[in-house]
Amino acid sequence: MIQKLIAQIAAKKAPIVIGLDPQLSFIPQRILDASIQQSGETLESVAGAIYAFNKAILDATADLVPAVKPQIAMYEQYGIPGLMAYKKTIDYAHQKGLVVIGDIKRGDIGSTSEAYAKGHLGTVKVGGKVIAPFEEDFATVNPYLGYDGVKPFIDVCRECDKGIFVLVKTSNPSSGEFQDRRIDGEVPLYEWVGEKVEVWGEDLREGQYSNVGAVIGATYPEMGRQLRRKMPHTFILVPGYGAQGGKGKDLVGFFDDDGMGAIVNSSRGIIAAYKQEAYAKYGEENFADAARAAVLDMQEDIQGAIGRRFCS
């Protein structure tokens, strides 16, 4: 699966993933009102509005990017109907030929992680029938429970040609509270986790990179640079660009010498672009066009930063 992602990045010259994290405040009132008029003040209405919003964003941007990353929390927040919109979003993104990274950050003990892995990346059996419940291509995974919480995901990746990105150094301000603490007086925890991730992925390499990747926040460029060197076979998913503060020039160190090895996520910076001064001219009505313009600007920003090294 990592090869598919890499091929699409190269084809579109865009190591960019759009984070489909639709907060209600991003969705134009017109869409929400129409949905409420149809289904009342219900979770179904919100879910309908979220899906309509995502669909418009996908229609306007799918030719520019290799992948999308729906953040399941933003759907789960609206209960079962919200999760139905999550699933519909995955299916529509696939229709559009995009790779889907499910930002689920799951992680549990063995048999429980196995259930998450099968439900999101793999299949379950019902009688004689094999069903893929969510069908993301990649999922993000939390490593706090150690290897036996991650292994079931790795097993499913192997069986079903899927991938994961393990949280190593997250983009949020307090990520250092535990992740930066020095382990046994030596390396920080995030580095320790990163080294493990590199090892866990050894058997799942497709060319230079493994289907076992890492999440490292754009907001910590020095750590990204250092981890890029320590994890030469680990593809990096980089959240935190844009609204969280990361800029193209901060991202150079996340990429390898060929301008590969990382994919940068932007969520509100793209899907709610119309709320920014730079894209205000599009107006709420043309939020999807604003999103497209923001993707093009992000592409230029990143290509400008890693430009001469970008593998096309």
Next chain:
Amino acid sequence: MIQKLIAQIAAKKAPIVIGLDPQLSFIPQRILDASIQQSGETLESVAGAIYAFNKAILDATADLVPAVKPQIAMYEQYGIPGLMAYKKTIDYAHQKGLVVIGDIKRGDIGSTSEAYAKGHLGTVKVGGKVIAPFEEDFATVNPYLGYDGVKPFIDVCRECDKGIFVLVKTSNPSSGEFQDRRIDGEVPLYEWVGEKVEVWGEDLREGQYSNVGAVIGATYPEMGRQLRRKMPHTFILVPGYGAQGGKGKDLVGFFDDDGMGAIVNSSRGIIAAYKQEAYAKYGEENFADAARAAVLDMQEDIQGAIGRRFCS
């Protein structure tokens, strides 16, 4: 909410929570077949069978225990229909007067954790209407992202009188891989996290205990004993009893001098009791009676261990 849990533990003399983690192999074939006959080889059939199974377990045991802990992965594995069974299980447990601990192990950056917190423990607004999507009473939370990933849960606990249990030392074999590493050459990570949890919960105390609790595995009794002392206001959710190897005598140290301060989870040891030699006489048909017998035995085992100190 922690006071409600404590009152129910005292009333039922049972610091026991039943883990509703229905693996398909636990569900009698008759129930699954009936469901498939009705809805075909679909996720809906599995979900129907899971709910029928849970309902029978709840009917047979609700008078004995204060709480149940559905493990959302076992439902999420079966996609949207599975999650509908999760929600129905929560609602039915509430009907039976039980406290519901959602074992969701969520944790993300600020606004995303907020979405999880609202969706599971709090409410969302749709137009003028306030809706509680999942409505668990407690949720488990992963601390790897640090305080700003946990705070949104704490805020919702404060607003809605709910509670959380933060993963401190998990019950699985590889939990030590990161959790046991010494931080800055001093305390192990789990202890560092535990100390933070005690502080995070300061403002949410109801009597001796806080609505911010901790998860500490029964499989690590010495660490439980030590953390009990270091976290005098933190209620402990103890998984890993029974099938994972923990016994009543291992649990003494998790409780305070009044025999309070902890609640012990057993999942397959109860819900799949009929598969054990000790309860084989019940047969598959009477799986719910076997579960009831297993709860009574667990109650005796734990009371025997903490007996003289049990607060009733």
